[in-house]
Amino acid sequence: MSEPEPDLVRGGFELVGDVEPLWKALHQHHQLCLPGFAYHPDETSWNNRRDEYRRWLARPDSFVLVAYAGGAAVGYALVEVVDGPDDTWVTGDRVAVLQSLSIAESFRGRGLGTVLAERVEAELDARGVHDVMIDVVEGNTGAERFYERRGYRRVMSIYAKFSG
Template identity: 40%
Template sequence: MVTTRRAGVEAVDRLEPLWLELHRHHRAVGGQALGPYVDDATSWRERRALYVGFLAKGGFACLAERGGELVGYAMVAVMSVSETQMPDTWQTGERIAEIETLSVTPDARGAGIGSALLDHVDEELRSAAIDDVLVGAFVSNTDAIRLYERRGFRPAWMYLQRLGGRSA
């Protein structure tokens, strides 16, 4: 049985293996066309710092555990809408949330864990009176996009990138 619970900064270091699995998944679904990618150590160092920052500003994590083993997590940033580009285009509440990460271990995918985590995120946001939520996904990650669309998310904008600094 899988249980979900809210967590804070005390849980950040437990997230490393799942983040790195997602980082590798991003490289796989993104392919060389979206590179260059950073190595695992750099990826975790940067992601960990982001997570600590999100949590310090009112964000939260939701953990999914099966038999005490971490099998998935969601990281959510909460911010004032005035800190975003939203108010110049959309009507929103005073605070918005962004699901920064949703990660499920490969062996647990397809078992409803991502949906259970998103249910928990929705409960937390509802209790905080936050109705407006953003989430991003690699354009080529069609499974994630389908999951988010089933939950009411709709495409709103798309980022294009041109990265320099490619190694030969």
């Protein structure tokens, strides 16, 4: 007998506490993808990210989708909707930024990322938002392939010089 499909819940900041372990796992994954930098400890990273989530989710039309299985969060996608149009590319009056998408290791490769991405796109379509931007950490080739399969294209690279 197969496990039941996770339940998806859409909401705002009230759901953010449930995704802490998923953010920390993503933060650790980023460090594996791009070693050689000084990274915040998991707890500091989470506190900083949670504060960003609070700001992003305060914007109209922004939302988080959380997938639950057995009462625990096993995946999530957090979307901020910002004012457009973009200054470089032709976009609508609002642009979505997929700020985070993380899947619990035990649920990877089972289609949950696709389910979340499809639901994000449906939620955005319902809001009349048709332009989406996503940042992917350098070296995260799995995420790059995932988004490319969904029709996304690389449009920019970010260079950084950190003091740490």
